[in-house]
Amino acid sequence: MGLLTNEQSRNRVITLLVKNNNKLSVLVYVAGLAWFLALAYQPLNAGTYVSENALLPGLVESQLPSVLLSALRYKEEVELEAKKDSKATLQNFVFEKFQNLGLETFQQNFSVLYPFRSVSTKVVSGVNVYSIVRARRTASTEALVFSVPLRAAANNVKPATGGGIALALALAQEFKQKPYWSKDIIFLFSDFDEVGSMAWLDAYYETESQYIVTNGLEGRSGQIQAAINFELPLENVQYYNIKLEGLNGQLPNLDLVNLVVRLCRRERARVAIHHSFDKKYDSSGESFEEYKSALKTMLNMMWYQASGAPSGNHGLFQKFNIESVTIHGVAKKRGSYDITTTARITEGVFRSLNNLLERFHQSFFFYLLPSAYRYVSIGMYMPPFGLMALAGLIKGVALWISADDKTEEVKDSEKKLTDKSKEESTEEEDKKEGNTQEPVKSTSSEDPGNVNSSLEEDDLKESSANTGILSIMPVILISLLMGWMAHRGPELLTRIMPRFRIQTEDMIIYSMFAIFTAALAYPKLMTRKSGNPNTFAIDWRLLKSVALIGQTLALTSISLLNISQAFFLTAFMVPVTTLVQPSQTRFGRSFQMLALVFVSPLSLMYLVGLISAWPQPSTIDLLLQGYTNCKELIFLGVIDSYLFNAWTATIVTAVVFPIWLLFWAIPWVDGGSGSSV
Numbered sequence: 001m002g003l004l005t006n007e008q009s010r011n012r013v014i015t016l017l018v019k020n021n022n023k024l025s026v027l028v029y030v031a032g033l034a035w036f037l038a039l040a041y042q043p044l045n046a047g048t049y050v051s052e053n054a055l056l057p058g059l060v061e062s063q064l065p066s067v068l069l070s071a072l073r074y075k076e077e078v079e080l081e082a083k084k085d086s087k088a089t090l091q092n093f094v095f096e097k098f099q100n101l102g103l104e105t106f107q108q109n110f111s112v113l114y115p116f117r118s119v120s121t122k123v124v125s126g127v128n129v130y131s132i133v134r135a136r137r138t139a140s141t142e143a144l145v146f147s148v149p150l151r152a153a154a155n156n157v158k159p160a161t162g163g164g165i166a167l168a169l170a171l172a173q174e175f176k177q178k179p180y181w182s183k184d185i186i187f188l189f190s191d192f193d194e195v196g197s198m199a200w201l202d203a204y205y206e207t208e209s210q211y212i213v214t215n216g217l218e219g220r221s222g223q224i225q226a227a228i229n230f231e232l233p234l235e236n237v238q239y240y241n242i243k244l245e246g247l248n249g250q251l252p253n254l255d256l257v258n259l260v261v262r263l264c265r266r267e268r269a270r271v272a273i274h275h276s277f278d279k280k281y282d283s284s285g286e287s288f289e290e291y292k293s294a295l296k297t298m299l300n301m302m303w304y305q306a307s308g309a310p311s312g313n314h315g316l317f318q319k320f321n322i323e324s325v326t327i328h329g330v331a332k333k334r335g336s337y338d339i340t341t342t343a344r345i346t347e348g349v350f351r352s353l354n355n356l357l358e359r360f361h362q363s364f365f366f367y368l369l370p371s372a373y374r375y376v377s378i379g380m381y382m383p384p385f386g387l388m389a390l391a392g393l394i395k396g397v398a399l400w401i402s403a404d405d406k407t408e409e410v411k412d413s414e415k416k417l418t419d420k421s422k423e424e425s426t427e428e429e430d431k432k433e434g435n436t437q438e439p440v441k442s443t444s445s446e447d448p449g450n451v452n453s454s455l456e457e458d459d460l461k462e463s464s465a466n467t468g469i470l471s472i473m474p475v476i477l478i479s480l481l482m483g484w485m486a487h488r489g490p491e492l493l494t495r496i497m498p499r500f501r502i503q504t505e506d507m508i509i510y511s512m513f514a515i516f517t518a519a520l521a522y523p524k525l526m527t528r529k530s531g532n533p534n535t536f537a538i539d540w541r542l543l544k545s546v547a548l549i550g551q552t553l554a555l556t557s558i559s560l561l562n563i564s565q566a567f568f569l570t571a572f573m574v575p576v577t578t579l580v581q582p583s584q585t586r587f588g589r590s591f592q593m594l595a596l597v598f599v600s601p602l603s604l605m606y607l608v609g610l611i612s613a614w615p616q617p618s619t620i621d622l623l624l625q626g627y628t629n630c631k632e633l634i635f636l637g638v639i640d641s642y643l644f645n646a647w648t649a650t651i652v653t654a655v656v657f658p659i660w661l662l663f664w665a666i667p668w669v670d671g672g673s674g675s676s677v
C-alpha cells in the first residue's frame with residue numbers, strides 16, 4: 001500500500017515503468033508463453049477424477065446378454081439399407097424399426113432457408129427421427145439423449161454412422177425392458193448433422209430461428225440433463241476418439257468426459273482426444289517424448305476450440321446448457337473392438353447418468369486436456385495467459401503517460417508564448433501612449449524577433465493539432481467503420497451478386513479482400529486529405545496506447561469465453577503490436593508494415609488454411625489448397641453466425657479487425673515526430 005499512498009514512491013515506479021517498458025513487455029510475454037506451453041508437462045497439471053459421486057462409474061454389472069446378439073443382427077440390416085445410398089430409405093428404416101419395438105416414435109420436418117436470400121431462394125428440407133423410452137419410475141421430468149447423425153454413406157469429411165444406428169436399435173430394445181430407469185431416454189437421429197440437431201432443439205425448447213423453420217414436436221419428455229452423440233462405423237473400431245468442443249468454444253462438464261474415459265478404460269478400450277492418445281496410462285510423463293505427446297494433444301484440442309465451431313452434433317446441445325460429448329469410433333477392418341464393446345461402454349455411461357440427482361455442477365467447465373487422464377484447469381492457465389496479455393498493457397500505460405507528458409509540454413509552451421505575446425503587445429501600447437520613442441522607420445525587411453515568434457507560434461499550433469484525442473478520432477472512427485463493413489459486407493454485397501453470376505463463397509472472400517485492401521490504403525488517403533502528402537499527423541503515442549489497452553481488454557474478454565481463441569490471437573498479435581512504432585528509415589517502416597500484414601485477421605485465416613492443408617505434394621498445391629480452405633473457413637464462419645449464432649465471425653470482423661487497423665496507422669506516421677518510448 002505504501003507504493004499507492006506515497007507520492008514519491010509512486011513516481012519512482014512510474015518512472016521505472018516508462019523507462020523499462022520494452023524490456024518488461026518482452027519479459028512478461030516470453031515468460032507467459034513458456035509457462036503456458038509448459039502446462040502440458042505432467043508435473044505441472046493434475047490427474048482427472050470424478051467429482052460427482054452420484055455417477056458411480058463402473059460399479060454395476062453389465063446386463064446385456066441379449067443385446068449383443070441383436071446388435072450384430074441390426075448391424076447386418078443397417079449395412080443392407082446403407083447400400084441403397086438413400087437417406088430417405090434409411091430414415092424410413094429407422095422409423096419402422098423403432099415403431100416395431102413398441103416405442104413412441106415420431107418424425108420432425110424442418111426447412112433451412114438460405115441466409116443470402118438475394119442469391120438463392122432455395123429451401124432445403126430435412127426430416128429428423130426420434131423415439132422415447134419412458135422411465136417407469138418417474139413422470140418424464142428428466143431425460144437423456146442418445147444422438148446419431150443420419151449418414152447413409154461416408155464422404156470426404158465425415159464417416160458413415162451405420163454402427164451408431166445399429167447400436168441405438170439394440171440398446172433401445174434392451175433399455176425398454178429394464179425397470180431401473182429414472183430418466184427418459186430419447187433416441188435422436190438428426191438429418192444434415194448439426195442443422196438437424198439445431199432444428200430439433202429449437203422445437204424442443206420452443207425457440208425460433210430466422211433461418212431454420214421447424215414443426216412442433218408431437219412427443220416430448222422432461223428436462224434434458226446430458227446427451228451423448230455417437231459416430232460409429234459398421235466396421236470394428238480401432239480406438240474411440242472423444243470430441244468435446246461445442247459452439248463458441250463451450251466445453252462440457254469435465255465429469256462427463258471423465259465418465260466416458262473411465263468406462264472405456266474399464267473395457268480396456270483405447271481412448272483419444274482428437275486422435276491423440278497416451279501410450280502408457282501409468283507413466284510418469286516426465287520424459288521429453290511424453291511431454292511432446294501431451295503438448296500435441298493439448299494444442300489439437302485448442303485448435304478445434306479456437307474455431308468456435310462445434311466438433312460434432314453434441315456442440316449444439318451445449319448452447320442449451322446440456323452437457324454433451326461425441327464418441328467417434330475410428331474404423332479399421334481388423335480393429336480390436338466390435339459393436340458389443342461399444343454397447344457395454346454405452347450402457348455404463350447411461351446407467352451412470354441415470355443416477356444423477358441434479359445437473360452437472362461440481363467439476364470444471366473451463367479446462368484444457370493434455371491427455372485423456374490429465375487436465376489443466378482455468379486456475380492453471382489464466383496466470384500465464386495474463387502475463388502474455390500484460391505485455392501490451394504495460395506498453396500501453398507507458399505510452400499513455402508519455403503522451404500525457406507531451407500534451408502538458410505543448411500546453412506549457414502555448415501558455416509561455418501567449419504570455420510573451422501579451423507582454424509585447426503591452427509594451428507597444430505603452431510606447432504609443434507615451435510617445436517617447438522616435439517613429440519607427442519602415443524597412444523592407446521584417447524584425448527577426450517577430451519572425452522567430454511567428455515560427456514558434458506556427459510550430460506550436462502544429463504540435464497542438466497533432467496531440468490529444470481529437471487528432472486520433474478520425475483514425476478510430478474509420479477503423480470502426482471498416483469493422484462494420486467487414487461484419488455486414490457479405491450480406492450487403494451478395495445483393496448485387498446475381499448480376500455478376502459469382503458463387504456465394506467467392507463473393508464473400510472477394511468482399512473481404514476488397515474491404516481489407518481499402519483498409520490498407522486509408523492512412524495514405526488521410527494523408528492526402530490533410531493537404532500535406534508527406535506527413536501523417538496524429539498523436540501516435542496516444543493512438544497506440546488506446547489500441548493496446550483496447551486489445552488487452554478484448555483478448556482478456558475473449559479468454560473468459562474461449563481461451564484457445566484468445567491464446568492464439570495473443571501469441572501472434574501482441575509481439576508485433578507492442579513493438580510497432582514510427583520509423584525514420586524506409587526499411588524499418590516496410591518491415592513493420594509487413595509484420596502487421598502477417599498478423600492481420602485475413603492473413604491469420606489463410607495461415608489456418610495452410611496448416612489445415614498440410615502436407616501437400618508441392619508448394620503450389622499447398623498454397624492453392626490453403627486458399628481453398630481459407631475460403632471455406634470464412635464462408636462456414638459466416639453461415640454459422642446466421643444459423644447457429646456463432647460468435648467467431650463477429651469477433652474477427654467487429655473486434656479484432658478494427659483494433660488491428662488502429663495499429664496499421666502507426667508506421668505511416670513520420671519517424672521524426674518523436675522519439676520512441
